[in-house]
Amino acid sequence: MDTILSIVGVSKTYASGHRALEPVDLDIARGEIFALLGPNGAGKTTLISIICGIVTPSTGTVTVLGHDAQKDFRSARRAIGLVPQELSVDMFETVLATVKFSRRLFGKGPNDAHIEQVLRDLSLWDKRDAKIRELSGGMKRRVLIAKALSHEPEILFLDEPTAGVDVALRRDMWKLVHKLRAAGTTIILTTHYIEEAEEMADRVGVIDKGRIILVERKAALMKKLGKRRMLIALQAPMTAVPADLAAWNLALEDEGATLLYTFDSENEDIPGLLAKLGTLGIGYRDLETHKSSLEDIFVDLVEQKDAA
Numbered sequence: 175m176d177t178i179l180s181i182v183g184v185s186k187t188y189a190s191g192h193r194a195l196e197p198v199d200l201d202i203a204r205g206e207i208f209a210l211l212g213p214n215g216a217g218k219t220t221l222i223s224i225i226c227g228i229v230t231p232s233t234g235t236v237t238v239l240g241h242d243a244q245k246d247f248r249s250a251r252r253a254i255g256l257v258p259q260e261l262s263v264d265m266f267e268t269v270l271a272t273v274k275f276s277r278r279l280f281g282k283g284p285n286d287a288h289i290e291q292v293l294r295d296l297s298l299w300d301k302r303d304a305k306i307r308e309l310s311g312g313m314k315r316r317v318l319i320a321k322a323l324s325h326e327p328e329i330l331f332l333d334e335p336t337a338g339v340d341v342a343l344r345r346d347m348w349k350l351v352h353k354l355r356a357a358g359t360t361i362i363l364t365t366h367y368i369e370e371a372e373e374m375a376d377r378v379g380v381i382d383k384g385r386i387i388l389v390e391r392k393a394a395l396m397k398k399l400g401k402r403r404m405l406i407a408l409q410a411p412m413t414a415v416p417a418d419l420a421a422w423n424l425a426l427e428d429e430g431a432t433l434l435y436t437f438d439s440e441n442e443d444i445p446g447l448l449a450k451l452g453t454l455g456i457g458y459r460d461l462e463t464h465k466s467s468l469e470d471i472f473v474d475l476v477e478q479k480d481a482a
């Protein structure tokens with residue numbers, strides 16, 4: 175793996191004594207989209223803030239493109255664009271000036287063509303001369319993204335990019351992320367919206383109570399942990415699952431009117447079940463299959479961990 179970002183033994187205990195992060199080891203590959211999923215307070219922002227040099231870790235090191243994020247803060251930070259959760263702009267400045275200023279902060283010379291492209295991609299070009307305070311909430315979020323992209327970072331962090339934004343902005347965001355990825359940018363996003371991770375991520379990390387409980391390729395995760403269900407609407411209700419069907423994981427629902435078959439990629443045997451129903455003379459009216467989403471998997475994982 176061509177590692178662009180390396181996190182080794184990074185933990186955080188805040189001055190209040192709160193242990194926000196247990197030691198984390200994580201490598202991010204160049205060009206990948208990594209989604210960090212976790213409930214409120216799990217430690218996502220803490221981890222991102224440490225990588226971006228905003229919060230000092232209690233232990234461990236972060237290396238960004240070979241630069242130590244603490245000792246060589248400026249070089250490490252220059253490679254990173256951060257879209258924070260909260261607004262951090264001068265309300266009386268114009269959109270264009272804000273974004274240009276951001277670029278200068280990272281020591282980059284002017285590049286009007288790049289700034290124009292970023293503003294156009296975010297549908298902000300028409301608003302370039304508007305003051306930030308005149309913009310809607312969604313447009314202000316777009317400005318934060320434009321700022322983060324102003325200095326052409328190789329790694330982009332999106333902290334809850336679409337929390338509280340409308341569908342149009344969310345779609346634009348997704349489009350932009352795909353475009354950036356195609357141009358080779360590495361993207362790390364935190365989200366509560368599992369749909370977002372499902373749509374965009376190559377790899378998913380799940381964090382809960384300061385611990386990374388899993389890191390896996392999205393496709394493998396969904397294959398491994400995704401459960402599928404088939405609902406078989408019976409012609410005549412049953413009172414119990416017949417003993418002859420014990421080989422399949424079955425349960426009765428709707429007062430015996432529906433047979434529920436739960437399986438995963440390892441033990442799927444729909445043809446065998448349907449053939450058996452035929453030989454037993456059990457008729458059905460309808461079949462419906464359902465695949466678990468990343469959301470179901472995530473809830474299962476966190477619940478399993480809480481129960482352990």
Ligand SMILES: Nc1ncnc2c1ncn2[C@@H]1O[C@H](COP(=O)(O)OP(=O)(O)OP(=O)(O)O)[C@@H](O)[C@H]1O
Binds near residue numbers: 213216220
């Ligand atoms: N400066 C701070 N001082 C003390 N505790 C803090 C500080 N910042 C965060 N915390 C605590 O650390 C824990 C992790 O917070 P963090 O913001 O990293 O979570 P998160 O996963 O980003 O949550 P959310 O999804 O709500 O943004 C929380 O319990 C939070 O209250």
